[in-house]
Amino acid sequence: ESFLDTLDEACRRAGWIVHAYALMGNHYHLLLETPEGNLVEGMKWFQGTYTQRVNTWMKRRGHLFQGRYKAQVVNGEQRNEGYFQTVSEYIHLNPARARMTGKGKEWERLQDYPWSSLGLYLGRKAKRPSWLEVDKVLESYSFKDHTAGRESYGKFMDARGEEVQGGKGGMGYDELRRGWCLGDGEFRQKMLDLAEKALEGKKRESHSGGLIKEHGEGEFLRLLEEGMAKLDLSEERLRDLKKSAPEKKALAAWLTSQTLVGTELVAQRLGMGHRSAVSQAKRWAKESKEGQKWMQKLG
Structure with a gap:
């Protein structure tokens, strides 16, 4: 209740609209719309206030959350509503993935889990908080916000929950888990252009962490x-190269010198195995004649 009460206050203060949420044992998910573009300020207040309240209740001190929250931009335009639908489904399926619902569990059906917005989707409109908007998600499934439509959505989500519990239907979320932006190429470029414009003329230390990360991965x-292109490599050719191929090592060293992304992402994208291979590639590019020659090709 403290979480939802604090979220309610945050939404009223920041003008946020929530499309889905799920509170789990050690983390939470929100599908947020921020009409006033104040995610950073709002999250600072929300997490800080919630931490204070939990600490007071539990008579403890210190941080409640480990590190900064992760934020992703989601394309919510009507013609691309599939992205929005994917995120809402991912959030509502969290209890099923955590094996907290199902036969023999405290909550047999996914919709019975009390700390997600799914139950509010399926209940009476009068019981929903003013900040929870259900129409966009329901319409993405071609359901209406009436008794029959809500029942159909509930049955669909319960069935999805059973699929996930059975080890099926839980795939397809890799981009959501790892990416900085969920949308088509046109939308991603639009977001990157906006980020670059926001970064112009500002010192790096004045940037918000999220904006730096989004800009860095997009630039990557x-x-x-x-x-x-400079090394005349196709995607297929890149995949076929050995982990220690000079082309991969040169790309890894060059990319880490030009962007803000971490070595783990570089190693993953180039198929180099462990991130330590990227660190070794950087030393190779700097200290060996072979490495320096390859770096000259990249400019």
């Missing part, structure tokens, strides 16, 4: 394409 993808 752009530079990866550029670097592959």
